[in-house]
Amino acid sequence: MKSDRFTDAQIMGVIRQAEGGVSVPDLCREHGISNATFYRWRAKYGGMDASMISQMKALEEENRRLKRMYADLSMQTDILKEALGKK
Incomplete structure (x- = not known):
């Protein structure tokens, strides 16, 4: 699995910077991310x-494990159904 860059x-x-009034294109340029990445982060976090x-991360990990x-x-x-069906 790919490791996170941020x-x-x-x-x-x-x-928080975006909520503080900094424009999204400026933020994206400053941090080296795309607009789509920013909006995905905002939707998720x-x-x-x-x-x-x-x-949330702990719940996601537990969900993967389950x-x-x-x-x-x-x-x-x-496999058991197959083995019993062949007999």
Whole structure:
């Protein structure tokens, strides 16, 4: 998986600058990001504080782990059904 170029604190700083009145094109040029990246960040992180972001990241990680567990169990079930069906 690709590592992030910006930390959560940096992303929050960029969003706060925009809320403070700095124009979006100027912010994007200053930080080397595209307009689409800024608006994606604002949609995802807008209105959050640092604790909410860390909580969201923890929930996303738990969700990934649970999806992986479900996929493993589903695969095992399919293998067992195949083995029992052939007998």
